[in-house]
Amino acid sequence: MTTVSTSAFYERSNQDLAALRARADALQAAISSGQRLTTGSDDPVAAARMRRLTRSDSFAEIDQAVAARASSDLTLTDQALSSFAASLIRVQELATQAANGVLTNGQRAGIATELDQIRDEMVRLANTRDSAGHALFGGDSAGNAYSIGAGGVPLYVGTLTASDLPLGDGQSVTRGLTGPEFLNFSLGGSPTDLFAVVKVLSDALKGAVPDPAQAARDALGALDTGLEAITTQQTVVGARLNWIDLNTERATQMGQLRAEEEAEVGGTDLALAVSQLQQTMTVLEASQASFARLASLSLFDMLR
């Protein structure tokens, strides 16, 4: 015959009620925090997965900031290239005017003065700074992109190329253009740059050559090549901006996928948790009621 001793009855009831209470507590914590995992040992695999996901999340956030930065630098580059193109078109107009044979030498000298102004403007434009205050066209140079050498000749002092910015998942974009990439071109097989072309034209108009009008006509061809170089590079910049947009879009989609996975791996399934809590509470209430009934049963009350 098995008899249950009084202390065993109380102890077992105590254990059962405490276990139910602990279970209800755990479910309540999961519901109120929305997180299924409170410590790693609740589900080590899911916890490791969550660590990887949150790590990717925080890196993706930085990738977005980097992409925004690259995008703003490239937009600045694009605007500066448009200004270059506008200046160049003005130079072309002036060259066309100067090519006219009826102009006097004095009038040509006036045009030459304006050309010098435009050239100075272009040098300043080539030394534009980006959003962080660095030379926009200097590659990775610490100071200016161009310095003025002997005889007022601008010399490129930046690095050979601009560095790449990472966009995440192994993708990257070149952050900008260096001056020589769009200002240098080759003319009749020999390398030259836009500043030199304008300088030669202005010198010719001031009377350095016997036929300034012919020199102006010759310069028109060189200016066309220069404009072409600038517009080509503008296309490159546009393509890079598109590439950033594409990457941003991809990153957003990846972020959504990650968020879904995070919710799946570490989040509480509310419907399930609430119904489990309800079930636990029902059992707990029933246990409490039956315990109260059993504990109040005593033979001592019956014997009079």
Next chain:
Amino acid sequence: MSSDLLNIAASGVRAARAGLDVTSQNIANASTQGYVRRTLRQSEVALAGGYGRIGDLSLSGVRIDGLQRNADMFRQAEVRRTSGDATRAGDELKTWQNVEAALEQARIFPALTQFEGALQRLATDPVDPSLRTAVLEDARTLTKTFNIAANGLDTVATGLQFDAASGVGQVNLFAQQLAQLNVHLARATPGSSDQVSLLDRRDALLQNLSGQADVSASFAADQTVTVRIGGASGPTLVSGNTSATLASATAGDGTLSFTLGASPVTLSSGSLAAAAQGLVMVRDTKARLDAVADALIATANAAQGSGVALDGSPGQPLFSGSGAAGIALALNSGAQLATAPAGSPAGSRDPANLTAIRAALSTADISGQASGLLFEVASATQGRKLTSETLDSIADAARLALDSQAGVNLDEEAVNLVRYQQAFQASSKAIQVASDMFDTLLAIR
């Protein structure tokens, strides 16, 4: 007639009164820890018939033989064994949980991610002083998280050593008390209330002892106990009135070993075994954490050394010290971060070496190592949780089995109370009858 009705009735009254005493003692101790239900043993007193007195009636009433303790030796041994295992598993789980908390709450992994993120952000503008400072501060935070984790593990180890020291003290105290108890037990009369309460005390001491270490007890005919520690073939802790002294020694790496006299003791259950195993585990975890910290120091410093700082000078080590407890930030200005490759001029924006640092950290997989360590500790903790729950339920079942058999059931005692009360009243009535009979005889004229 060798006895008379009065004597018989008086012995009945005495027995019933003793029964009432035992019953009320049981009721009073219904919730006393380690109390074993007693029952009264009594036997009839009657003379056997002798030569020529075959038809004689020689009844002399009832005799109280003594108290019986309703303890099942096997169930008691089971409770000792299973509760020792459950204590060990429970303590081991607690240690693992503490280690897990020390590692998780130090937040090494998020700090590592933060540091690598700061390096990634610096790539947008390697000469930006605020981004450089951010990298430096995140590196500082990272070293602190390693320090905190190492400190947390040390705290766990110190707690375990303290537990073990007090556990050893308790084992020695219990052993001394058992030796004294053996002396008293050898003198006690079998069945006396003295012996019964000594036996309760003996079983409680053995129970306490098995909570600390695995002991095996063997009982002599006079109920004295011989205790061996560390299993049935271990050295003798208590024998007769002598007890040996258990001692513990802490090795240089913080692990524990036990000796009894000159012989080494290997414990497999109880709190002391859990503390010894826990210290080994803490030492191993700390070695793993140190390995992660050392890998970080070596990787970051090597990569930093192959570049130049903002002023064009060669890169200095990023971290100093060694191990999780010793790692510290060695640079004091963000400008000292070597983002540019060797040979670059001062103020270079070339991020080649920054890329190299990031690539080196990613190749060495520092974050993977940290995550792996966390994963191992977490899954070990999960496994221990399962073991502990299983052993707990086994120990609970054993204790309930013993309690059902040896514990007090108040309903049963209520019935006994009524039964002995009735026996008392009936025996009193017998005295009344004897008195009436005597009066009847005297009244004959």
